[in-house]
Amino acid sequence: MKKQPEKDNTFCGYPFKEMTLKLWNEEGKxxxxxxxxxxxxxxxxxxxxxxxxxxxxxxxxxxKPWKRLRKDALxxxxxxxxxxxxxxxxxxxxxxxxxxxxxxxxxLKNPKVRTIDLTLSNVCNLACRMCxxxxxxxxxxDYDKFVEQGTKEEIQNITSGFTHKYPRRNQHLSRQFRxxxxxxxxITTIRxxxxxxxxxxxxxxxxxxxxxxxxxxxxxxxxxxNGTVIDDRVINVISKFKSNAHTFSVDGTGKTYxxxxxxxxxxxxxxxxxxxxxxxxxxxxDFNYVISAHNLHxxxxxxKWIHSFDTEFRLAWSDVYPVYRGIHIGHLPxxxxxxxxxxxxxxxxxWREQKDSVLKFxxxxxxxxxxxxxxxKLYRETEIxxxxxxxxxxxxxxxxxxxxxxxxxxxxxxxxxx
Numbered sequence: 001m002k003k004q005p006e007k008d009n010t011f012c013g014y015p016f017k018e019m020t021l022k023l024w025n026e027e028g029k030x031x032x033x034x035x036x037x038x039x040x041x042x043x044x045x046x047x048x049x050x051x052x053x054x055x056x057x058x059x060x061x062x063x064k065p066w067k068r069l070r071k072d073a074l075x076x077x078x079x080x081x082x083x084x085x086x087x088x089x090x091x092x093x094x095x096x097x098x099x100x101x102x103x104x105x106x107x108l109k110n111p112k113v114r115t116i117d118l119t120l121s122n123v124c125n126l127a128c129r130m131c132x133x134x135x136x137x138x139x140x141x142d143y144d145k146f147v148e149q150g151t152k153e154e155i156q157n158i159t160s161g162f163t164h165k166y167p168r169r170n171q172h173l174s175r176q177f178r179x180x181x182x183x184x185x186x187i188t189t190i191r192x193x194x195x196x197x198x199x200x201x202x203x204x205x206x207x208x209x210x211x212x213x214x215x216x217x218x219x220x221x222x223x224x225x226n227g228t229v230i231d232d233r234v235i236n237v238i239s240k241f242k243s244n245a246h247t248f249s250v251d252g253t254g255k256t257y258x259x260x261x262x263x264x265x266x267x268x269x270x271x272x273x274x275x276x277x278x279x280x281x282x283x284x285x286d287f288n289y290v291i292s293a294h295n296l297h298x299x300x301x302x303x304k305w306i307h308s309f310d311t312e313f314r315l316a317w318s319d320v321y322p323v324y325r326g327i328h329i330g331h332l333p334x335x336x337x338x339x340x341x342x343x344x345x346x347x348x349x350x351w352r353e354q355k356d357s358v359l360k361f362x363x364x365x366x367x368x369x370x371x372x373x374x375x376x377k378l379y380r381e382t383e384i385x386x387x388x389x390x391x392x393x394x395x396x397x398x399x400x401x402x403x404x405x406x407x408x409x410x411x412x413x414x415x416x417x418x
Contacts, residue, residue, distance in 0.1 A: 009076050012036075012085075013100035015069040016111040019057055021176050022119040022193075028170030029053035033060060035069065037117060038084045038096050056179045058186075061113040070111060115189040116180055120171050120203055124196040126226055127262040129385055130251070130290050130320045130327065132161030135195060138263065140165045145388035158326045158381045172202040181206060184215040188242075193224035198234050207237050216240040224249060224288075228264050230272045239279055247286040247316070248273065252295040253305045259396035260294055262389060270305075277311060285313040291361050292320050292327040293378055296340050297398035303353055317358045326381030329365040331374035336404055337366045372411075379408040 014035035023032040030053045034042040042065065052060070060066065065081075072079040078086050085095035101115070127138035143165050146152040155162050171177060180187060190206075197203045210216045220243045227248045230238075238244050250269065251257060257266045276282065287306060289299070306313055320328050329337065341362045349355040382393050382405060394402050 010073055010078055010097075012073050012082070012097040013103045014097075015066060015073060016103045016107050017101060017113065018115040018117060019061060019113045020117040021057070021171075021174075021180075022117065024169060024171050024174070025053075026169065028172075028174060030055075030174055030176050033057075033176075034081070035066070036096065036100070039081050042081045054175060057113050057116070057176050058179075061111075074108075112186070114187060115191060116187050117191040117193075118177075118180075118197075118203070119193050119195070120177070120197070121168055121200055122166055122195045123168060123200045124194055124226075125199045125229055126196065126264050128226075128251070129260050129262065129294065130292055132159065133164075133166045134161070137166065137168060137195070140167075142385065142388045146384065149384075149387055151384045151387070154380065155384050158377050158384075160322050160325070177202075181209055184210050184213050184219070188218055189220045189222065191222045191224075196226055196229060197223050198225055198229045204234075204237065207241075211237070211240050217242055220245065220283075222246065226250075226261065226264070227269050227272050227276075228261075230276055232275075235275060235279065239281065241281060243281050243283045244276075244279060245283040245286065246276075247288055249288050249290070250302070251290050251292070252298040253302050255396045256295050256298040256398070259391070259393070260292070273309065277309060285309065285311055286316070287313065288316045288318060290318045290320055291329060291358070293329055293332055293401065294327060294382070294393075294397060296329055296332070296336075296362075297401055299340070299358065300343055300347060303347070303349065312352075314352055315354050317354060317361060319361065326374075326377035326379075328378075329362065330368040331371075331378040332365065332404070333370045333375075334366050336400060337362055339400070341366070375408050376412055379405055379412055383409070 012035075018035050020034050020037050021030065022037060023030070025031045032042070033052070069079055069081065071077075082097065085097040088095040089097075107114075122133070122135050122137050124136040124138055127136055127142060131139060133139045133143060139162070143152070143162055146155050146162060152162065192203055194200060207216075207221075210219055217240070219241055221238060221241050223246045225246050225248060227246075227250065251260045254266055257269070258264055273285075277285065289295075289302065291299070295302075303315070306315065323330070341359060344355065344359060344362070347353075347355060386392055393405055397405075
């Protein structure tokens with residue numbers, strides 16, 4: 001079989017087989033779609049936005065903008081909609097395009113949407129500190145507390161993520177999701193994030209529909225999950241599918257993990273992942289770690305925990321978002337960052353652990369100018385959430401961070417008294 005075009009030019013596999021269903025309006029109707037979630041400014045020329053919600057996925061896939069993307073990918077033309085990847089490559093970084101899916105000769109000749117990347121709701125069982133209300137309905141409870149304790153405006157300024165509450169909407173009634181339910185034989189890979197996709201009854205109903213129709217054995221699942229609800233019920237469902245290649249979002253171990261991922265139990269998570277690995281259809285074990293001031297000192301212990309699974313794995317590292325929020329490690333002084341950098345640099349990690357990547361995050365933080373305002377933002381974001389949840393960072397975090405936050409707190413209190 002002839003090989004697909006090389007990715008050292010402009011070729012990308014996403015426009016030939018994939019579609020995102022992630023952005024919905026307040027009525028639960030589709031307001032934007034694209035071949036990948038990194039395409040932030042995709043122009044749906046030929047499909048007026050007010051009509052997009054009424055279009056089936058296959059119609060959208062065959063529209064002029066999508067055809068132009070495919071043509072440009074094959075002809076060495078940098079389509080402006082792919083600016084995120086072009087900017088990364090111009091900086092010398094590997095872009096998302098370079099890891100796009102393989103495309104067969106038949107798929108090049110007759111492209112069809114085969115993969116749906118779905119975010120159906122913000123329904124979640126956890127209230128993670130680095131998250132926001134658009135990705136977890138549990139954080140609406142914190143929002144109410146912020147209003148009650150008079151810290152709503154302050155936390156809005158610090159995080160940009162708590163501007164208003166997000167009620168559940170009706171994406172499951174959209175034309176696109178109903179089309180997916182009717183075309184389970186056409187969509188052979190389902191990607192899903194949330195919220196927590198395994199906690200969303202409409203996502204689970206879709207998986208059961210695949211089983212009922214007999215399409216599960218030919219369908220792959222690639223979910224972004226917190227792993228805490230992969231119990232016997234979920235295991236029984238996903239065992240029926242062709243393959244599972246889920247990415248587990250885990251941002252620490254033990255108390256650090258439970259502090260960040262509020263309502264989670266680390267031992268339950270550990271047991272769930274070990275049970276998941278007993279499935280015959282698990283392709284790869286992927287983990288994502290969102291680096292913050294709260295888990296910076298936990299990184300080495302976390303990697304040791306990953307090694308305890310004694311199986312193939314891949315790690316990815318992420319910044320908190322937005323990067324200027326209080327808990328970003330850029331608000332830490334070098335005296336906190338440098339010992340962690342040195343400890344990680346001394347580790348005997350290979351390509352799976354992506355040591356250079358995590359060191360780069362910390363080096364960038366050390367290169368940022370340290371400011372007292374940033375230190376105060378870090379302390380206040382930590383303290384405001386502690387107040388909302390009746391917690392104290394002193395009971396959860398590593399000693400160097402406890403000492404540092406306590407020293408910043410004293411300076412903050414002194415400033416208030418003045």
